[in-house]
Amino acid sequence: MLAKNFYFNALKSAIPKKTREEIGEIVAEVLRVQMPQLEIPSVMRLDFNAIACSSILRELSHCGLFTFKSLLTDSEVKAMLNSILDSDAYFQDDFGNRFKKLEATKEQKNSSRYQFFDVRPLLEMDFLKDKFFFNQPLIAMVSSYLGAPAVVSSVTFWKSIPNNLGSKGAHLFHQDRGDFRSVNLFVYLTDVNDLSGPHEYFKYTHRYAYIESYLERLTALEANLLKQHIDQHRYDSDLLSQYFGDPIRILGNSGDGFLEDTNGIHRGVTPIERSRICFEIIFTLVKQANTDSYDVISQNFGELSPLIRYANQYIYR
Numbered sequence: 151m152l153a154k155n156f157y158f159n160a161l162k163s164a165i166p167k168k169t170r171e172e173i174g175e176i177v178a179e180v181l182r183v184q185m186p187q188l189e190i191p192s193v194m195r196l197d198f199n200a201i202a203c204s205s206i207l208r209e210l211s212h213c214g215l216f217t218f219k220s221l222l223t224d225s226e227v228k229a230m231l232n233s234i235l236d237s238d239a240y241f242q243d244d245f246g247n248r249f250k251k252l253e254a255t256k257e258q259k260n261s262s263r264y265q266f267f268d269v270r271p272l273l274e275m276d277f278l279k280d281k282f283f284f285n286q287p288l289i290a291m292v293s294s295y296l297g298a299p300a301v302v303s304s305v306t307f308w309k310s311i312p313n314n315l316g317s318k319g320a321h322l323f324h325q326d327r328g329d330f331r332s333v334n335l336f337v338y339l340t341d342v343n344d345l346s347g348p349h350e351y352f353k354y355t356h357r358y359a360y361i362e363s364y365l366e367r368l369t370a371l372e373a374n375l376l377k378q379h380i381d382q383h384r385y386d387s388d389l390l391s392q393y394f395g396d397p398i399r400i401l402g403n404s405g406d407g408f409l410e411d412t413n414g415i416h417r418g419v420t421p422i423e424r425s426r427i428c429f430e431i432i433f434t435l436v437k438q439a440n441t442d443s444y445d446v447i448s449q450n451f452g453e454l455s456p457l458i459r460y461a462n463q464y465i466y467r
């Protein structure tokens with residue numbers, strides 16, 4: 151318990167980015183040594199979404215980002231969206247207050263930039279198990295990226311709503327502090343253009359080594375400013391563009407998605423015209439203490455590998 155608290159307090163503390171990476175390496179190594187039976191298979195001959203996992207991994211490691219066309223078909227997206235109709239949902243404001251969808255007042259809705267949906271119906275969908283949760287190449291690939299067996303530590307299904315609340319929270323550029331190593335799979339469930347809240351990412355900022363190479367090009371004064379800045383949690387976007395140029399803006403159709411190392415600098419742009427619905431799976435080394443836990447869904451694992459069972463231990467049993 152003490153060790154757990156220490157770990158999560160350390161994650162949320164002001165430990166510099168470089169040290170975070172070093173801790174990530176140690177934690178991954180400890181986990182690998184602790185669980186020699188959970189061997190991570192080579193991804194050399196594996197494909198995900200008809201793309202060689204080795205090339206996905208290479209680009210993800212290099213840039214922090216890999217984008218996919220059509221991870222889900224239109225009918226799969228429709229099935230997921232349909233599940234909203236009879237599931238619980240709540241609005242959430244910037245202070246974390248939740249208002250049940252059916253009971254929320256107009257003011258409460260207007261003070262919320264998100265509406266969150268129940269993910270349980272999605273966890274029951276066979277195509278999501280096949281494509282993501284129990285997908286051997288995907289789990290092998292994210293485990294290989296993390297350097298240790300991955301766990302699904304969070305599954306989220308939410309709508310970003312147009313609002314006049316100004317940029318705050320995940321709508322400001324930030325780097326996630328969910329774990330010392332993590333990788334997120336995002337899937338858009340609505341078409342996303344410039345006006346419907348696209349995700350933005352500064353490529354290469356997931357690794358301190360790349361940041362260091364920027365630092366070398368700056369004067370000592372500028373370098374110092376960026377150094378202090380990069381260890382912050384949330385950022386001033388003008389300053390970032392000055393250093394790193396424009397971020398990548400991820401537009402796409404419903405069903406498109408991306409794998410991203412959210413230790414790099416990213417945000418969701420506030421939607422202007424249309425809401426954006428998104429589905430996200432976060433893979434980490436250690437499950438985040440602060441994320442919602444679901445009642446574990448009963449599942450016959452059949453032939454599934456120990457690595458897959460391990461990855462899904464907090465959502466299926």
Ligand SMILES: O=C(O)CCC(=O)C(=O)O
Binds near residue numbers: 320350417
């Ligand atoms: O809504 C977005 O595109 C950003 C979400 C985000 O920052 C996250 O999931 O870590």
Ligand SMILES: [Fe+2]
Binds near residue numbers: 325412
């Ligand atoms: Fe984030």
